[in-house]
Amino acid sequence: MTTENKTTVIQSLQIGLNILEILAKEKEPLKFTEIQNLTSMTKSNLYKYLATLSQFGMIYRNPHTNTYTLGHKLVQLGNIALGHTSLIEMVIPYFKKINEQANLTVLLAVPSPQGPLISYISSSVEYGINIGAQMGTHLPLNCSTGIIFSSFEKNTIMKEWELEELMKFSKSELEQFKEAKEKTKQLYFATKKEPLVTHVSSFSVPILNFDEELLGAITVVGITETVPKTLDDPTGQFVLGIAREISEYYGYTRKPLKGI
Template sequence: MTTENKTSVIQSLQIGLNILEILAKEKEPLKFTDIQNLTSMTKSNLYKYLSTLSQFGMIYRNPHTNTYTLGHKLVQLGSVALGHTSLIEMVIPHFKKINERTNLTVLLAVPSIQGPLISYISSSAEYGINIGAQMGTHLPLNCSTGIVFSTFEKNSIMKEWELEELMKFSKDEIEKFNEEKEKTKQLRFATKKEPLVTHVSSFSVPILNFNEELLGAITIVGITETVPKTLDDPTGQFVMEIAKEISEFYGYSK
């Protein structure tokens, strides 16, 4: 029996999972020496584990600070497992309401190191359009979802993504983007005309928690003429009320 119990566990996998658990429990990125102290592993063994986990996207090493955090792959795998995260479970009935009210496609994007990650999409039964993205897609900075994340996301792990995206912008585009951010901060929504696909535009609002941290963004996508562009648009007001209701569930009160 003793032999069976020992052989039923893959020790190397167990060690790798232990490293992930340590990174998950810590509130700040960890240095190599921090992880070594918490695991009591030799430098050579720990280096091999960290390199392997990094290679598969399970952890992320910031090249500027030489610190480690959980990787985008874990976020992607967890988010795509529909119905297994509380945020997705929360938005599903609300997204159906938006579909029925607007006939527009609705998507949920959550934070990840590589940018806003689409973790759930609810398409209208009446209109099926190409929105230029699918589940597991990372959205760019120059779409309405990207603007919302840049405006409300406080976590430093997404700043590198934003800086890399801004390097693709011209001086005029950066100036316009900053104006859009300021407007988004005041109005609590972002709208963008045809950012990914011709004739298809988007409208995004943030989902915040009790600490005003960004949990995700609700984005409605449709033919340009049907997507809200102003604060007084009934469709936009309806989506903003939905986002407010979800945010209040997570303790947001402002």
């Protein structure tokens, strides 16, 4: 006779967390009746949960509007959690997995006023190739990383960089870039053939946070013949799955990354 192992959960805690998720997903503060409609809870039970969550600072009730929002305690805990692990520390073990899976070089680019900044590189053991960039290098708009940033970066600090880069494009290059950008917004995947160095190509995927802000881009680089050209490739799917895991750590839950 076999016994099936089941994860034991505390139902009351699960309900409380569900209330927090509902408040997190809504753009505006919610009234008691709105929360009740979304949870299907009785008034008495919901009141107890809201009172408890308020007492511990997990939610806040505005006394003037009688509406509820997420509380200061969650902000405090979130900042502590993010402070424990930097983005670079987070990606290191994942990048090693990509190295092992695909034998390709992986780099992390983060936002800066001068363009995507390479802040970490994990080189493939088998192929020590010149990828045309080093730690601290700012990448141009017309590469897979640049397309990701143009597609998902919301911060205005990079707009001047993008406008300056666009002025370098010919009319045909501008049309190609616009097409690539629209496709990238749909697939969460950008690819570019030999943008910096002959025979070296790349593809990139975004890392997003809870507010759909771009934290950085994962870019995979290698000899042109070895780099996936479409998202259908298993390596592309693998890397996009890793980007999703990292994004989920930073709270990206609103919608799944395309292609997965």
